Amino acid sequence: MKVVKACKTCSLISEEDKCPRCAGDMSKEWQGYVIIIDHNKSEIAKRMGINENGKYALKVR
Numbered sequence: 001m002k003v004v005k006a007c008k009t010c011s012l013i014s015e016e017d018k019c020p021r022c023a024g025d026m027s028k029e030w031q032g033y034v035i036i037i038d039h040n041k042s043e044i045a046k047r048m049g050i051n052e053n054g055k056y057a058l059k060v061r
């Protein structure tokens with residue numbers, strides 16, 4: 001079973017050891033997630049500084 005991790009830099013959720021988007025470190029310690037399907041219309045995406053659709057952790061430790 002693969003461990004799903006979240007990027008410490010951009011919060012992207014992935015199973016990779018390095019973030020596929022920004023090459024940042026991944027953390028196993030994260031809580032909650034949002035799925036951004038239209039970042040242009042999403043208040044959450046704006047608040048989190050997300051400019052690409054995808055699945056993001058709300059809290060990464």
Ligand SMILES: [Zn+2]
Binds near residue numbers: 010019020022024
């Ligand atoms: Zn990242």
